[in-house]
Each structure stands twice: as structure tokens, then as C-alpha cells.
């Protein structure tokens with residue numbers, strides 16, 4: 001039987017039997033330790049649920065450890081969400097601990113967890129404290145004060161436990177109240193009461209094998225608060241006495257603890273203090289030696305110093321200063337509008353002293369210190385490197401218990417983590433100092449980025465507003481952090497590389513990320529694969545580059561310096577602003593080309609023809625003797641076989657034909673045996689096959705039709721020239737039979753000749769009228 005049962009048996013009256021079913025506890029979730037003066041039992045909250053409960057168990061029953069019961073019986077239960085566990089400290093002298101000679105203590109208890117349904121775990125722990133008991137020990141727990149004194153010091157020599165028990169039993173059974181307790185407040189003595197009465201008031205007295213134990217919750221009516229050296233102190237002073245015939249035995253039991261709540265100074269220290277002498281009856285506490293500890297364990301002094309814990313004595317008080325973020329403490333983030341943090345430090349302190357009689361007193365204090373809410377700003381840093389064409393923004397100093405939940409990018413919400421298909425990315429960076437950060441990367445051309453083109457700087461301005469949503473764990477309380485970044489990228493419109501081919505020009509453009517700012521046009525037409533197909537351009541486009549091959553004589557060419565040796569062809573690609581359609585730049589490529597024959601019908605109303613006349617003129621004849629319908633229109637240039645004519649459409653006797661949609665200018669090449677001279681205009685003798693040439697323009701594209709001033713077409717005309725052979729029936733069927741004139745020339749052995757054979761695939765375009773619709777005239 002436990003001592004208290006004999007000593008102060010009333011506790012027995014309270015027990016409640018309950019049947020506990022036994023559950024097996026998994027490894028690692030429960031820790032039990034023997035500390036100097038108490039059992040330490042810690043269970044993970046993740047295992048126990050948020051409201052774990054304990055029951056103390058002994059042979060007499062099962063006792064739920066309620067808040068009140070804990071304070072009376074020597075238990076202290078703390079839920080410590082920051083550490084993630086619940087901690088039960090049970091004094092070795094707690095009510096339901098089995099005590100063998102103050103040397104071996106066994107604590108049986110139940111842990112009632114509620115993780116997936118209620119479960120009861122029956123546990124036990126046996127401890128033998130290695131530290132010998134001091135004559136007087138005082139514990140200032142969080143919820144109670146406990147004093148134990150060696151009974152051979154407290155009680156008169158020869159008063160054995162049995163005598164005490166007997167006395168109590170006597171007191172209990174007989175009406176004569178032998179053991180009485182009298183509380184003293186300041187100098188005021190209160191009415192004595194018997195021990196059962198005292199227990200009803202929450203006081204517990206116990207006599208163990210060798211010690212007399214007294215325990216009281218804080219704030220009892222019989223306690224008094226005082227101030228010692230400027231430090232608030234709570235004192236309970238109990239005098240036990242017994243009148244045994246003519247002898248009166250008296251024992252003074254004083255429990256006194258510093259009630260200083262702790263403070264925080266501007267240098268970042270949590271402070272706590274206690275008087276060196278708490279009460280005159282604890283007068284042994286002069287010249288105290290102080291040990292400091294944390295979480296219920298003392299530290300070696302060098303370790304404490306290294307951690308920055310400071311112990312000083314001033315004016316009869318012991319003052320402790322703990323750096324707010326010192327090792328051993330716990331930190332928690334907290335949101336009120338912005339992010340704050342606070343630190344909690346579970347202080348453990350011991351004062352040891354030796355009085356004149358060499359009796360040492362140990363006083364131990366458990367206190368929880370906390371800082372006020374301290375601002376805990378996160379920050380953003382612009383790490384954008386313009387050349388990378390993406391924003392890089394670092395969000396730093398994010399505490400461990402805070403995580404990024406979402407970002408709003410210019411108002412568009414993206415939850416974190418991003419879907420892995422998005423072009424913006426977020427990367428977590430973990431630092432050894434218990435903070436982490438996030439690097440957000442968003443390409444300048446991402447659709448969420450606001451873009452503005454600045455013509456003055458020839459640069460693109462990009463703007464990104466970032467609103468980070470961070471949440472504090474585990475409660476998921478959100479707060480926001482805002483950052484706005486800008487960047488400018490010097491951008492020039494894209495430029496094509498161009499090379500001359502024998503049969504056209506090849507353009508190449510390597511895509512850049514911001515090329516979406518412009519579009520490519522040929523003249524006024526947006527370059528698309530449809531347009532390319534329509535005009536016979538060969539286009540291939542992939543994510544790397546765009547290749548455009550424009551065959552000679554396709555739409556968009558301009559020609560000049562046309563001679564029999566060759567000519568220059570120019571093709572222009574325009575780069576236009578996407579928003580305004582303004583031309584921002586252009587790539588113009590001019591290449592030399594050669595062709596044995598050609599006909600060109602320019603927009604300004606000029607027909608240029610290089611014709612191979614070797615088959616058309618009589619053998620031995622020379623091209624220099626040719627002329628047009630107006631016989632004074634002679635070739636500009638000739639060689640052995642070819643002649644070059646260049647004439648305004650409506651000159652040299654051209655015939656104009658109008659149809660509903662087209663206008664055609666037509667002329668012919670004639671051969672005369674003699675050279676024409678101005679002097680002899682009437683003399684002409686025509687003996688050759690006729691070579692007909694014509695230019696056809698869509699009427700809709702003509703800005704001014706054949707005026708005397710100027711010819712203007714917005715497209716070139718389609719030209720062709722033909723040699724008509726006398727015996728060729730197909731020639732007779734030609735579109736313009738009116739201009740057919742019979743000739744008996746037998747030199748024409750190639751009856752039908754289409755002299756202009758355009759390169760590659762666009763043959764048909766040369767003989768068909770263009771299909772494209774022509775721009776509206778304004």
C-alpha cells in the first residue's frame with residue numbers, strides 16, 4: 001500500500017473503478033523517461049489526437065487526471081502543439097505512484113487516445129532517481145508547488161512512519177483531532193483544520209518512507225502573494241502540529257515560488273527572475289548555485305553559455321536572459337494581417353543552497369516563457385536577368401511552418417504546385433537556417449505578363465504583379481505578400497537572312513520568344529501558309545525557324561536592270577507591328593537572275609520582253625531588224641538570237657482589249673529585211689512569223705486605266721508572247737484571231753511557242769489570270 005493511503009486515506013474515497021481495455025501502442029509515438037524528480041511521458045499528438053487524456057492507476061483504482069486533480073496530486077499535463085506532443089510530468093511523490101523506500105518509483109497509467117476512435121493504452125514506468133534526495137526540496141511546477149523534507153529532520157527523532165500513520169489513523173478514527181494544519185498568511189494565523197478538511201481544500205500531505213511531502217495548487221485561499229526584491233512570489237506556509245498528550249509536535253512546511261511572468265527586452269532576450277531568498281523559512285537559499293535547463297533537463301554550464309543563456313545576480317535576485325531564438329526554444333508563425341512569430345521557451349531552473357547547518361535545499365522551477373508577437377517579414381527579390389527573357393523573383397525568409405499555397409500573377413490565380421504544363425515555374429529553396437524560399441519564373445512572353453512596347457526605347461516593357469498567398473501551418477491561416485516587377489527587353493523586329501537561288505530567293509528567320517510582337521507580311525498580306533500556297537511560295541515553319549522560298553516571277557517580285565544578260569529581281573518581306581499593323585522593318589533582297597526569254601508587265605504600265613527570235617526570223621536574219629506594231633519601235637538591245645523590247649503599254653501601236661474583268665495590251669514583233677530608218681519610214685517589208693506579246697491586268701486592280709498621264713496598277717500584269725505559225729491550227733484558235741495574219745513562211749517548224757516559261761511550278765500562273773482578289777481601291 002502506498003504511504004498516502006495510510007497517511008491521508010481520504011484519497012481512497014475518490015477512486016472510480018473503470019475497466020480499461022488494453023491496446024498495443026506502436027513504437028516511437030510514446031516516450032517515457034526517468035528524470036531527476038519526475039516521470040516524463042510524451043506522446044505524439046498525431047497519434048493521440050488533439051485531446052489526449054491520462055489516468056493514473058494503482059491497486060485502489062483508476063483516477064482520471066483532470067486539471068484540478070493534476071494540481072492536487074502532482075501531475076502536470078501540457079499539450080505542446082509546437083513540439084507536436086502531449087507531455088505528462090508525474091512527480092515521484094504524485095498520489096498514485098508506487099514508492100519503495102524513496103528509491104524505486106513505479107507509475108502505472110492509461111493513455112486515452114482518440115486517433116481513429118477511442119483507444120486506451122495501459123502503460124507503466126519504473127524509475128530509480130540517481131540524484132540523492134536533499135533534505136529539503138521545493139518544486140515549482142506549472143500548476144502546483146510541492147515541498148518534501150526529510151522526515152527525520154522534520155519530525156522529532158524517533159517519530160517513525162508507523163507512529164505517524166498510527167497518529168493519523170487515530171486522528172482519523174477518533175474524534176480527537178491529533179494532526180492539525182494551520183495555514184499562515186503573512187503574520188496572520190488562520191484557523192487550524194484537520195487533514196481531511198485540508199484535503200478537501202486541495203492540499204495533500206504525505207509521509208513516505210523517509211520524507212514528509214506537502215503539495216498545493218497555486219492560488220489557494222490560504223496562499224499569499226508578496227513581493228520580494230521586486231519579484232512577485234506566492235507562498236503557502238503550512239504548520240502541521242499534533243498534540244500527543246503533553247507533547248506538541250510542529251512542522252513548518254513552506255512552499256514559495258517566483259510568479260514573475262517573464263518579460264521581453266528590445267535586445268531580443270526573454271527575461272525571468274526569482275529572488276535569491278523566497279521566504280525567510282527557506283533561508284537556506286543564500287549564496288545559491290543556479291543551474292539552468294530547458295524542457296525539464298539541465299544543461300552543462302558551457303552548453304548554456306554557448307547557447308547564449310545568461311544567468312546574473314542583481315540586488316538579491318537571480319535574473320535569466322534567454323535569446324528569443326535560442327536553441328531549445330520553439331517558434332511559431334502567427335498571422336494578424338501580416339506575418340508574425342513568437343517563441344516559446346520551457347525554462348527549467350534549479351537553485352541549490354547550503355545553510356549554516358549544511359543542509360542543502362533544492363528549489364526547482366518549471367516556467368514557460370514566450371516572446372510577444374514579433375514581426376516576421378518575408379521579402380521578395382528581383383532576380384530577373386533581362387537576357388533570359390523571363391522574370392525571376394525570389395520570395396525569401398519563409399519560415400518552416402509557412403507554405404506557399406497560390407500566386408496571383410496579374411490577377412490570374414495559380415495554385416501551387418503549378419501544373420507541369422504551365423510555362424511559369426516555382427521552385428522551393430530550403431536553407432539551413434530553418435527558412436525556405438521560392439523562385440518564381442515567368443517568361444516575358446507568358447500570356448499573364450503585361451506587355452507594352454516602347455517605341456522611344458525600342459524596347460518591350462513587361463510588368464508582373466505577384467500576390468503570394470502563404471499559409472501558416474497547421475491551421476492554414478492565410479496571408480498575402482505583394483510584389484511588382486518590371487523588366488525591359490530591347491527588342492528589334494525580326495530580320496530574315498536571305499540568299500539568292502538560281503530560281504528564286506530563300507528567306508530564313510530564326511524564331512525568338514518575343515517575335516509574337518510582330519507579324520510578317522508580303523505587301524499588305526499577312527504571311528500564312530494559305531497565302532504561301534496561293535502564290536506558290538514554299539514555306540516551312542517549325543518551332544525553331546521559318547523558311548520561305550519565293551520562286552522567281554511569283555507574286556511580290558520587282559524587276560529592274562533588265563538586259564539580255566540578265567536582270568535583278570527584288571523581293572521584300574515586311575515586318576509589321578501586331579497592334580498597329582505599322583511596318584516596323586523589312587527585309588529586302590535583290591538577286592541577279594538570267595532568263596533566255598521573259599515578259600514583264602510592270603505596275604507602272606511598261607511591258608518588257610526578251611524574246612528568242614531564232615525560230616521566228618528567216619535564217620540569216622538578225623534580231624536587230626525587228627520592230628513592233630509601230631515599226632519605229634525597235635528593240636532596245638539585241639544579240640544573235642534575242643531582242644529586248646521595253647515599251648509603255650499604250651505605245652508602239654499596242655492594241656487595248658477590254659473584257660469585263662481584264663484589260664489586255666497586245667503588241668507584236670515584226671521582222672523587216674532592211675533596217676528601219678527615220679528617213680525612209682514608208683519602206684517596210686515584213687517577212688517573218690509573228691510574235692505576239694500581251695500584258696493582262698485585272699481591271700479591279702487598276703487605279704487609272706490607260707490615261708495619257710500615267711498608268712498605275714496595284715499588281716503587275718500577266719504577260720505572254722507567242723510566235724504564231726502559219727500552219728498551226730491551234731494558233732488560229734488563239735484568243736485573238738483578229739491579229740492573226742497569214743504567212744507562208746516555212747521557216748516556222750515549231751508551230752506554237754510559249755516563249756516565257758516561268759520556272760518551277762508556277763507555269764500555270766503565267767497563263768492564267770491571277771485569282772487573288774485585289775485590294776479595294778480607296
Ligand SMILES: *[C@@H]1O[C@H](CO)[C@@H](O)[C@H](O)[C@H]1NC(C)=O
Nearest residue numbers: 049051113114115116117118
Ligand atoms: C473522438 O474523435 C471523434 C472524431 O475524430 C469524435 O467524434 C469523438 O467525439 C471523439 N471522442 C472523444 C471522447 O473525444
Ligand SMILES: *[C@@H]1O[C@H](CO)[C@@H](O)[C@H](O)[C@H]1NC(C)=O
Nearest residue numbers: 106108109122123124125126
Ligand atoms: C509494465 O509494462 C511492461 C511492458 O511495458 C509489461 O510487460 C508489464 O507487465 C507491466 N507491468 C505492470 C505491473 O503493468
Ligand SMILES: *[C@@H]1O[C@H](CO)[C@@H](O)[C@H](O)[C@H]1NC(C)=O
Nearest residue numbers: 171172173175177194196197
Ligand atoms: C475534520 O473537521 C471537520 C470539520 O471541522 C469535521 O466535520 C470532521 O469530522 C473532522 N474529521 C476528522 C477525521 O476529524
Ligand SMILES: *[C@@H]1O[C@H](CO)[C@@H](O)[C@H](O)[C@H]1NC(C)=O
Nearest residue numbers: 230312313314315316317319
Ligand atoms: C539594484 O538596486 C538599486 C537600488 O535599489 C538600483 O538602483 C539598481 O538599478 C538595481 N539593479 C538592478 C540590476 O536591478
Ligand SMILES: *[C@@H]1O[C@H](CO)[C@@H](O)[C@H](O)[C@H]1NC(C)=O
Nearest residue numbers: 417418419420421422423425
Ligand atoms: C507532367 O505530368 C505528367 C503526368 O502527371 C508526367 O507524366 C510528366 O512526366 C510530367 N512532366 C514534367 C516535366 O514533370
Ligand SMILES: *[C@@H]1O[C@H](CO)[C@@H](O)[C@H](O)[C@H]1NC(C)=O
Nearest residue numbers: 396397431432433434435436
Ligand atoms: C537564411 O538563409 C538564407 C540563405 O543563406 C538567407 O538568404 C536568409 O537571409 C537567411 N534568413 C534569415 C532569417 O537568417
Ligand SMILES: *[C@@H]1O[C@H](CO)[C@@H](O)[C@H](O)[C@H]1NC(C)=O
Nearest residue numbers: 408467468469480481482483
Ligand atoms: C492579394 O490577394 C488578396 C486575396 O485575394 C487580397 O485580399 C489582397 O488585397 C491582394 N493584395 C494586393 C496588394 O493586391
Ligand SMILES: *[C@@H]1O[C@H](CO)[C@@H](O)[C@H](O)[C@H]1NC(C)=O
Nearest residue numbers: 382384385386485486487488
Ligand atoms: C528588376 O530587374 C530587372 C532586370 O535586372 C530590372 O530591369 C528592373 O528594373 C528591376 N526592378 C523592378 C522593380 O522590377
Ligand SMILES: *[C@@H]1O[C@H](CO)[C@@H](O)[C@H](O)[C@H]1NC(C)=O
Nearest residue numbers: 520527528529541542543546
Ligand atoms: C511559325 O510557327 C510559330 C510557332 O512555331 C508561330 O508562332 C508562327 O506564327 C508561325 N509563323 C507563320 C508565319 O506561320
